[in-house]
Amino acid sequence: MTTKITHHPHAESLMSCSAGSMPEAFAAVMASHITMCPQCRKDLALMEKIGVAMFEQLEQTSVLQDAPVMHMRAAEADHGAIAVDAAVVQGGVPAPLQPVVGPDLTAIKWKRVGPGVAQHIIALNDDRANLRLVKVAPGQALPEHSHNGSELTLVLQGSYRDETGEYRTGDLADMMGDATHSPVADAVDGCICLIATEGKLKFKSLLARFVQPFAGI
Amino acid sequence: MIPQIENVRTISRLRNTPGSLSMADFLQRIAERGDVEAFRKLFQSYAPRVKSYMMRQGADANTAEELAQETMMAVWRKAGLYSVEKGSATTWIYTIARNLRIDRLRRELTWVALPEGHDQVASTDALPDDLLTEQERKLRVQTALAGLPQDQLEVVSLSYIEGLSHSEIAERLGLPLGTVKSRMRLAYQKIRDLVEDLK
Numbered sequence A: 001m002t003t004k005i006t007h008h009p010h011a012e013s014l015m016s017c018s019a020g021s022m023p024e025a026f027a028a029v030m031a032s033h034i035t036m037c038p039q040c041r042k043d044l045a046l047m048e049k050i051g052v053a054m055f056e057q058l059e060q061t062s063v064l065q066d067a068p069v070m071h072m073r074a075a076e077a078d079h080g081a082i083a084v085d086a087a088v089v090q091g092g093v094p095a096p097l098q099p100v101v102g103p104d105l106t107a108i109k110w111k112r113v114g115p116g117v118a119q120h121i122i123a124l125n126d127d128r129a130n131l132r133l134v135k136v137a138p139g140q141a142l143p144e145h146s147h148n149g150s151e152l153t154l155v156l157q158g159s160y161r162d163e164t165g166e167y168r169t170g171d172l173a174d175m176m177g178d179a180t181h182s183p184v185a186d187a188v189d190g191c192i193c194l195i196a197t198e199g200k201l202k203f204k205s206l207l208a209r210f211v212q213p214f215a216g217i
Numbered sequence B: 001m002i003p004q005i006e007n008v009r010t011i012s013r014l015r016n017t018p019g020s021l022s023m024a025d026f027l028q029r030i031a032e033r034g035d036v037e038a039f040r041k042l043f044q045s046y047a048p049r050v051k052s053y054m055m056r057q058g059a060d061a062n063t064a065e066e067l068a069q070e071t072m073m074a075v076w077r078k079a080g081l082y083s084v085e086k087g088s089a090t091t092w093i094y095t096i097a098r099n100l101r102i103d104r105l106r107r108e109l110t111w112v113a114l115p116e117g118h119d120q121v122a123s124t125d126a127l128p129d130d131l132l133t134e135q136e137r138k139l140r141v142q143t144a145l146a147g148l149p150q151d152q153l154e155v156v157s158l159s160y161i162e163g164l165s166h167s168e169i170a171e172r173l174g175l176p177l178g179t180v181k182s183r184m185r186l187a188y189q190k191i192r193d194l195v196e197d198l199k
């Protein structure tokens, strides 16, 4: 996969990500993009410094217990363990996602939610936002819709196009609030996306619209 | 801008006066020979701050104490994985604390694990002299943070220190989500502009 990434998360999303403060579904989409995107990894490294600087300026709270020296002597230090390079995308599934969906996009069990649209919900502990894979048939248009909370969409396979441009493998659409768009999947490949959405109600209304028959293309 | 950079460089050199061991040296001693005294020094320097961090992230005092202890134990165990290319000792310990709190306080997978080697950009291009650059970068970030308007600093702090999502910050401050996001973005632009002078 040597596609060039042209759409990245906004800076404030990367910041929230580096702070470890995103709802889990968002963090999952960000992690998947970041493994594919050197540019965002670089930005993230600087944003991490913001956290470090703020951490360093925190007041100190006295610790009741001293250093646990006795345990330490017994503890095995992991000398020489090897850090795993996570920048691997196999079977269309970015490495961070593989533990929750498996290594192969073709093995996903899809559930049809409307004409040309199927999804696979990924269950998470954090219910502040939902995470799902969505598969859209070639040329299929989705009805124009808007987002009340934040929404992150990462293209894993194929591409789609909306008012803001074309999104190919690795591209991430960072959308918010009153943003309205009407995406159309690529005429040949369709697309598979990883989508995180805040708020359950919004999702239901969007789904309701999925179920309605679509006009056009 | 060159005179100013030189200035920062001088300051950071002065901070690493020869003879006094840096926190990175202590980490190295732990890694090489399980030096308990070095660990005690690190513990005294960092455990109280890690405890504050955990409390600000919503942990009660007991949990924060446990998490601070656990963070420092991880520092002991993983000291062999630390290298100066991964940044300062503070950066490394902070990221261990941050990952641990996502795992323990939120009981979530740590999707974007920052520390233990993700800093690939820095490490692959790192020259021996880059430790200074890291110091400089940190000073720049601190200067930039100190110069932020209060409303921007507030959202950055709520994000990094209190661990709130954008929507939660919007709710806490009674602001539209878009305002929170644009304040964060403006803050980042200022910080980046200041830091990028160094590259």
Ligand SMILES: [Zn+2]
Binding pocket: A005, A007, A008, A009, A033, A037, A039, A040, A041
């Ligand atoms: Zn990117």
